Amino acid sequence: MIDSKAIFNIKSDASFEELALTIFRFQFENNIVYRSFCDLLYKHPSEVQSIYDIPFLPIEFFKSKPVLSSQSPVIKTFTSSGTTGSIASKHFITDLNLYENSFLNGFYHFYGSIKDYTFLALLPSYLERDGSSLVYMVDKLLKKSTNPDSGFYLNNLDKLITKLEKLDESSKKVMLIGVSFALLDLVEKHQFKLKNTIVMETGGMKGRRKEIIRDELHTILKNGFGVNTIHSEYGMTELLSQAYSNGNGTFKCPNWMKVLTRDPEDALSIQKNNKTGGINIIDLANINSCSFIATQDLGRVHTDGSFEIIGRFDNSDIRGCNLMAL
Incomplete structure (x- = not known):
């Protein structure tokens, strides 16, 4: 069982990475949707040694699948506000705290x-x-x-x-x-x-x-x-x-959140800083859903970890x- 208090007490990059890898292994074992996605990529925890090896779940899965890593009852469902006729994302919450x-x-x-x-x-x-x-x-x-x-x-x-x-x-x-x-x-x-x-x-x-x-x-x-x-x-x-x-125009994350960019031409490849690419987000507070999400935003991450949003992929809602x- 992961202690949620540890998330909000992160003080260093090393402790962030250690907890991120722990949460990855937990979600691989307990999230059916995420496990299926990792299996399709032939990505097993034994091959994941750093946060740069972790697969990022495309955000579109929240529109069609119950992205859950918890067996606890869903007590709240957050939904996205989309255009008429579009499918709303659903984030099932088992712990509002x-x-x-x-x-x-x-x-x-x-x-x-x-x-x-x-x-x-x-x-x-x-x-x-x-x-x-x-x-x-x-x-x-x-x-x-x-x-x-x-x-x-x-x-x-x-x-x-x-x-x-x-x-x-x-x-x-x-x-x-x-x-x-x-x-x-x-x-x-x-x-x-x-x-x-x-x-x-x-x-x-x-x-x-x-x-x-x-x-x-x-x-x-x-x-x-x-x-x-x-x-x-x-x-x-x-x-x-x-x-x-x-x-x-430059965003900063709390200590339990981190932004990376992926290659626009190769979604599985994480880029170095200061290059424009798709925004991938690690949100360790998402213990009970998925902490590793590939968004449809385009942006750039700076050396200090701050980032800017440049736009969105053309085919995104x-x-x-x-x-x-x-």
Whole structure:
């Protein structure tokens, strides 16, 4: 049995690799879908000596198969928000404490105490979309903040404008978290001059507006909110961990998460740093599903382990958090 506490106490690359290999062997033995995938590749644990030898499960399997490494009952199912007619990914959760420990520890690592912030969320409320892992996370952050001014906003932008300007003027630490199209709607309605607010976007347009590159989006939002930087959150239904960017377009992972890139022409070949390729993610919090996922994102990993997202493979579905509002 793997001690989940060990995941969030990782202090070095060596301890990360040791635990990753332990989890790989566990999931090889206990995850039928992942075991079948490894068998098709003729990849046995005896041949896996480092994280670079581990097979990464294509993320599409979450759309068609129950990706589970646990025999415990499923207590929550997170679903992706895709376009009309597309198949949603399903992440079956047998232990919500793992998810909560991951996003709470991750937030603390990058931003400090949750109680120091007032959270304003331009997202559907948890009750409006029960299957959203993002909304579940933000809902918990709102409650943990214990600040009565924290709350969800979606359609009442006038109320949000008044609240945001009042809080910002009071010198309180404020975090505005929103899907990109909603943040654009907000700055088109009102021009801000914020001084004490972190603005964090959580994704692209996904059918609500014309897709634009992140640099262009951030330029519009910086001008609209009157801030020097726009923060970003990188997460997805299939992961229990998130990476964050503090405004330069470069994401950093918590200690229990690692990003690698694969060769676009050879999906089984891991590339050296600073080369563009498909994004592979190791998320050790995914003990009970699969910790080794090949996404449809394209990106580049830097020498220090940080990474940037450049785009997506052309044949991948348009998917993401922004359709939660539909």
